[in-house]
Amino acid sequence: MVNQFAINLGFYMLMPYLAAHLSGTLGLAGWLVGLVLGVRNFSQQGMFLVGGTLADRYGYKPLIVAGCALRTAGFVTLGLVDSLPALLAASAATGFAGALFNPAVRAYLAADAGDRRVEAFALFNVFYQAGILLGPLVGMALIGIDFRVACLVSAAVFGVLSVTQIRALPPRASDEGGGARERIGSQWRNVLGNRPFLLFSAAMIGSYVLSFQIYLALPLEVRRVVGAGEAGTATVALLFAVSGLATILGQTRVTAWCAARMAPGRALALGLLVMGAAFLPPLAATAVPVPAGGAGRWLLAAVPPVLAALSLALGTMIAYPFEMDTIVRLSGDRHLATHYGLYNTICGVGITLGNLGTGAVLDAARGAGLSALPWFALLALGTACAAALHGLHRAGRLTPADSPPPQPVPA
Secondary structure: OHHHHHHHHHHHOOHHHHHHHHHHHOOOOHHHHHHHHHHHHHHHHOOHHHHHHHHHHHOHHHHHHHHHHHHHHHHHHHHHOOOHHHHHHHHHHHHHHHHHHHHHHHHHHHHHHHHHHHHHHHHHHHHHHHHHHHHHHHHHHHHOOOHHHHHHHHHHHHHHHHHHHHHHOOOOHHHHOHHHHOOHHHHHHHHHOOHHHHHHHHHHHHHHHHHHHHOOHHHHHHHHHHOOOHHHHHHHHHHHHHHHHHHHHHHHHHHHHHHHHOOHHHHHHHHHHHHHHOOHHHHHHOOOOOOOOHHHHHHHHHHHHHHHHHHHHHHHHHHHHHHHHHHHHHHOOOOHHHHHHHHHHHHHHHHHHHHHHHHHHHHHHHHHOOOOHHHHHHHHHHHHHHHHHHHHHHOOOOOOOOOOOOOOOOO
């Protein structure tokens, strides 16, 4: 838990400000800034399967430590270099580091939690969101001193993590190296031949596309109504604050409530339905004339997106612990990190395509004067994914025959 909090703390104290450093301090062209950031994203999303495979073969702890050590080096380099080749290498290293430790962390937690996986992943999400919430605030203070200071402090966080985990993180049984006897091709055939897992992964893509709209559609809507000045910036910051705080305060209670009343498949479908319904407030707001100014204009810019952000957070709180637990059950406890790695890759590709589609719909709606169109599309996506998950649940595809029933979560 502390590991994931520190990973997000170190990452988010730096990455939100990297684009401004590249374009401002270093004076890179916009397309070069996009290239550097794109290399980081591709080297993470595209290599999750490799990271998960290595974790299953060589153990979860070694990959967690290796990922944190590599990100330490990557962040130090980002702070000290200004040539494009070095920046690209550092960006690729920070991305690949995430591909190494992300599947291993989740597989380690699932293995360590045993039959309390749902409860463990609920608490995991609290620590995860706390790091996202605190990281940019710490980064803002450090950027005020110097960007290099932020890079070095972030690198120090990952360096301390690396040393601490070498000394203190207990190895799992799978860390003894038994998985190394199986060929990589056999691992991948096992995972790619797991049809229920692939269907589940495809159905869950929508949850990531919808949750990403707190970074895309909702901020754009705020700025469309109130502009890009201080009011718009403060409102966008409010979206992230309410989403993170809601998760920190409510995640374990929401999980306990759901676990006591419904099967995992129903909870997943409910979570996606709530995430789709998050776009009803912005949809309704399109029927309201935009005030000329004053408090009315700010309220129209703030209230519907904030309600949407809260609903997205609630839907994620409902679905996330059961989502992580379902991956374990569908894996049959074989090649767990490889399953997590492929799952992250599938959802990462889905996010990219979904954001391209969302951006195209936003542009088309703006050009045609159909401001309600993007919100209808996102609502429909959530409803369709909820229906798909409900269908998989009814067909028994989310619970293998030899899988034990999940344990209830203590209130």
